[in-house]
Amino acid sequence: MHYIESGVGPPLVLLHAFPVDARMWHGTRALLEGQARVITPDQRGLGQSPLDGSSAPNLADEGATRRAAEQPDLETVATDVIALLDGLDLSEVVLGGCSMGGYVAMAVLRAAPERVAGLLLADxxxxxxxxxxxxxxxxxxxxxxxxxxxxxxxxxxxPGLVSRTTRHERPGxxxxxxTLIDEQPAEGVAWAQRAMAARPDSTGTLRGFTGPALVVVGxxxxxxxPETARDVTAVLPHxxxxxxxxxxxLSAMETPEAFANAVLPWLDRIG
Structure with a gap:
């Protein structure tokens, strides 16, 4: 699983949206890395992460990689993330995700809740x-x-990913x-779409998370x-x-400074 890492402090793992890759966090990373060790992986099949999971030690055998390719499932991506944490010797992290990355974060929470010290869900x-x-x-x-x-x-x-304000005021x-969308491998895009289609309802998963959580929405x-974000916030106890x-x-990409200004004081409060 390819990842980008920078900064010092408590580990903050940020999972990207569809159909982009970990580079969506570049603008926010520069503002967060003074307070956190920011780790941003590419989901399998997107960015520089191989679709067959060949870089994931838990899926090293040929049969497992073939089954993962044949049966797209975000639980597989969650397993990749947990393997990355193991490889980095991180027993727990603050885990964040935007859109599809949020779905993966919820899958990690189902698989290994003890690894999640705090939860950041965006859009x-x-x-x-x-x-x-x-x-x-x-x-x-x-x-x-x-x-x-x-x-x-x-x-x-x-048209759905960016705001009217961004289209008018931030054409760059x-x-x-x-450009990020155009650079994504077609097979990874297809796999991710089928995996998201198969995902379960995660309301109960979030209701059972007793750690600190921050919900951010454009x-x-x-x-x-925003009404959906209010629903997400309502099921999280803290x-x-x-x-x-x-x-x-894509709030973190569209307004990185505002996103960082929301996250940094929350990270400070939760220690």
Missing amino acids: TKTIADNEDQRANRRNVADRAEAEGTAGWLAENSL VVDEIG EEDAITP SELVTLPGAGH
Whole structure:
């Protein structure tokens, strides 16, 4: 599992959204690394992480890697994350995720709750997809495998991923996100879509988490809007909610300074 690491302090693992990779955290990383050891992995099949899990020691045998490829599941990504923590000798971390990264964080919480000292969820939701949403994900996966992803995936994704404010005032950010989308391997995009379609409802998982939690949402997030973030916050026993003006679904990328300003005091409070 490829990852980027920088900074000093308590370990903060940040999991990226779909359909980008760990580079989405670059702007925020520069603002967080003075207070935290920031670790940002690429999910399997995206960025520089291989789809077959060949860099994950827990999936080293051929049969296991083949089953993982045949049956996309975010629980597999959670296993990759836990293996990364083991490899870095980290017994527990503050674990964060944006959108799909939030789904993976919830899967880690199901698999190894003792490894999560604090939870940061950005622009994500607890509930599973409905059948229409699952069908749409499967259609995107099929198209990615048939045609690749160049051009159309970014064109279709960007309107939902970024806010109106970002489109009007930060066109460079829109271009950067589009470039990241275009660079993702088609097979990884397809695998991630099918894995997200198969994910379970995580409401009960979050309800059982008794550690500190921070929920961050872009005020203009059209995919998981502020009311969804309020629902996420409501099921977490010890949580705070921060809404970021002018940000959409990729709030950490669109408004990195505001995102960091929400996270840093929370990290300070939880020690």
